Amino acid sequence: MIKKIKLILIILILIGTSFDVHNSLADEIWRNVGILGFSDGQADLISLAFDGSSPYVAYQDAANGYSATVMKYDGENWVNVGETGFSAGQANYISLALDGSTPYVAYSDGGNDYKATVMKYDYTHVICYTHSTNRNYR
Secondary structure (H helix, E strand, O other): OHHHHHHHHHHHHHHHHHHHHHHHHHOOOOOOOOOOOOOOOOEEEEEEEEEOOEEEEEEEEHHHOOEEEEEEEOOOOEEEOOOOOOOOOOEEEEEEEEEOOEEEEEEEEHHHOOEEEEEEEOOOOEEEEEOOOOOOOO
């Protein structure tokens, strides 16, 4: 009889443990950050970076001629960082980095013969740096 009681207790402990594991795993799921599909149109070549816990995304924005757009999540909504579609032309090979809360975007710019371009947003105006392969060596 004691062996049966011990066996029943072990089974109950194991069942209880499995429910605890199951319940803790139920909380570990993927959750949306803001609304789904927050871009105006198709978003390609997406790059993600963080300022602390605030995510930023840069992407090729089909709704704006495949030019570059940057957005950040403000805790409730995805908001534009500056103008949408700010690159001179189609933006390819997009890379986003942050220095504090200042976003930098590097890309191949179709509006500049697909040359390397880096832009930063300084919250007063956009500053553009374009790499030129036309050099004068003396």
